[in-house]
Amino acid sequence: MLDELLAAWISRQRWFGGKGRAIDSLSIESDVVIDADDPGLRHLIVSVWQGASRERYQILLGMRTELPDRLKHALIGTHGPYAFEGGPEYPEWYLYDAVHDQALTRWVLECMAEGSGWGTVRFRHLPGVTIDTTPRSLVLGAEQSNTSLVYGDAYICKFFRRLIPGVNPELEIITALALHESPNIAKPYGWIETDLDGTPTTLAIMQEYLSTANDGWDLALASVRDLYGSTPELSAADAGGDFAAEAHRLGVATAHVHLELAGAFPTDVIEAHEVKRMAEGFRRKLGRAVGEVPELREHVHTLEEAYHQVEELTVEVPVQRVHGDYHLGQVMRTPIGWVVLDFEGEPGQPLTERRALSSPLRDVAGMLRSFDYAARHLLADHPEPESLEPRAAEWADRNRRAFLDGYAEGGGVISSTDAALLRAFELSKAVYEVVYEARNRPSWIPIPLAAFRR
Template identity: 75%
Template sequence: MLDELLAAWIGRQRWFGGKGRPIDDLSIESDVELAPGLRHLVVAVWQEGSRDRYQILLGERTELPDRLSHALIGLLGDVYVYDAVHDPDRTSRLLDGMARDETDNGLRMRHVPDITIDTDQRSLVLGAEQSNTSLVYGDLYICKLFRRLIPGVNPELEIITALAARGAPHIAQPYGWIETDLDGTDTTLAIMQEYLCNANDGWDLALTSVRDLYASLPELPAADAGGDFAAESQRLGVATARVHHELAEAFPTDVIESHEVKRMAETFRRKLGRAVAEVPELRPHVSAIEDAYHQVDLLTHVIPVQRIHGDYHLGQVMRTPTDWVVLDFEGEPGQPLAERRALYSPLRDVAGMLRSFDYAARHLLAGHSEAERLEPRAAEWADRNRAAFLEGYLEGGGVITRGDAALLRAFELSKAVYEVVYEARNRPTWISIPLAAFRPR
């Protein structure tokens, strides 16, 4: 009966990865009672012959208060079952378990050595996430629960604990984690870190700057309009370079030879070919994109590779009162763990942030009645902040040689090709944003 309730409920959750496809079967693989009225479930969901696993904190109450009505899963006899992440009376169990390094029927709750967790904090669910669920405990901790489970240690846990051990300044300090075994492999269920309660999201700050620029009368240059963001972009570039340095010190590094670089360029071309077949709007830009990829073919020097962020953009950074902090070292969502943990050129992260500046500049123009008039201002803002970020990256110790510049351009255009396909599938009115990347700069 419970599996039937879960099957009817799970498809409506924002973090469920199989939306739009029928659920063929759902089974409960693991059911651990963590406390009276609180169970930890691992459920297997079968769709079109493939299986995904999800974790659920299942609450049980004979009476359900109004504050939890939105979390209701269903009624089993006279017991209400619900998504207990929304119940601070139940989620305190996670905090207690990490504080005490408890193991409960295969669930291992751990804290970082030499730290103390304040177990008096009550939780609140953050509502913005799509694929995970984050609980904020007071103003001290944020605990990210990975809803869709992939066997293995999550790259974020691996990276933040290694960087914290080195005293790296541009990360949110880790406090604890929860893990279990899936398919005989240590698998990360949750990570708890410092909650940056006095910080601002990088994307929001950038959009505020863009709004100020568009609203300025008379139409001032970006450097003179209120809310200029270039100084922050430069500081972010410094922080990015320092994070890359810390990653190179904490994990193995390598180089790729010219034949492997050519193979990378060929991968870019294959993706471009598939994208053009799906989105005809790309066709006028193919020649310019292929010219950029050809410049990568001409590279003869080795390319350093290392652990990187892997999904780097303005939404992954926070501005604290003192500096920038980088978050979410999971890598690109949906990719296999081995790929997310692989070594890449740090220029891939740089390219991701450059694309994010373009998105911030043009995001407000999608569907705007004066988009054509404001487009030159968008380009000016993007160019100014891209240049400031690159200046900061070099100042912070990042390396971009003349040959690297060709690789950076190829990474950026490949990302823009991916964005065009994404927007065509999901937000057709936004397709002009990534298409602008192919104009001469």
């Protein structure tokens, strides 16, 4: 009965990765009671089978004999009879997603402050930190793949809904950079873990909540709107809300983070024959993309030429730990500077790939693509996008240059040899974006296609 309730409910959640496909079965792999009261709290790990594919998900299951109106939107269903060990049996319980219940999410702070554990679920905090257990929680509503709780203006705790055995790359990176006293990350406080397949696995991470910070994407879009709303004779530099100074500062901060990562983790180099294999990987992705999106076909020559230039490189390429999914939505502007968030890498990739050493130019390329997206985002559904295309190109070029100048000033190195690799990274990212938009937002395809005309 509980399995069926959870299967029906989980298929409707936006963080569920198997939407659009039938669930063949759901089984409860782990069931840990954290609060045996009314309300009660259980930590579940469930296995969801769809065909031959199995995915694991984390659920905080709340249980009440009466459900207040404020929690009805989180209802999973009713179930009973049931009794917690040593407690009375009730004929019916309301089951719900407990991340929305402030009476139960207090356990996260209390257990993390104590460094305690409940069965196989372990709460940990960093040495020397003090955690205030009094703030009440609020669920952030914008996330797609995880669920984050904000506690007052002090903490943000990100729960990973889909679980992959192993330590999350973000936890590895932010704890390492915190030891190096990096000013460019949100301070980590603690985490929750368990064991999956005999491997310590990250369930949640808690960091400083940047309550006075502004999202990089929102700031960039505000600048673009100011430009589009100004008189046509004004340049991007003269229109109100010019973003170039911030793009420059972001470039400096990005270089500093790369230097900090190189100091905190092992580094290496890849030789010329490995660089050629990288170019071959770009080319294979292009072949698959052209088969799916015919609009790419006219740009194949441009892409092949860029990938060939990488194949011609005869130098070693430095590699290190990188962000892996870097764009304007992953950075926040605080009163004292830029802070980088979400060091998970690409969530859909295996942990081994997300931890793998790569060229820092991969992050640089990701941010350059993000500037193009910010410039052209408002053109996607515009009735006359051609009229604004020159202004979009001007804004993107100005901020791309400012970012690269800042990156160099901050100690990031982009040599003439690196330029070929950077262009290949950027164009390969644009190929990925074309496929994504074709599948999800066809009217947005012109945004990444513009990259091939640069």
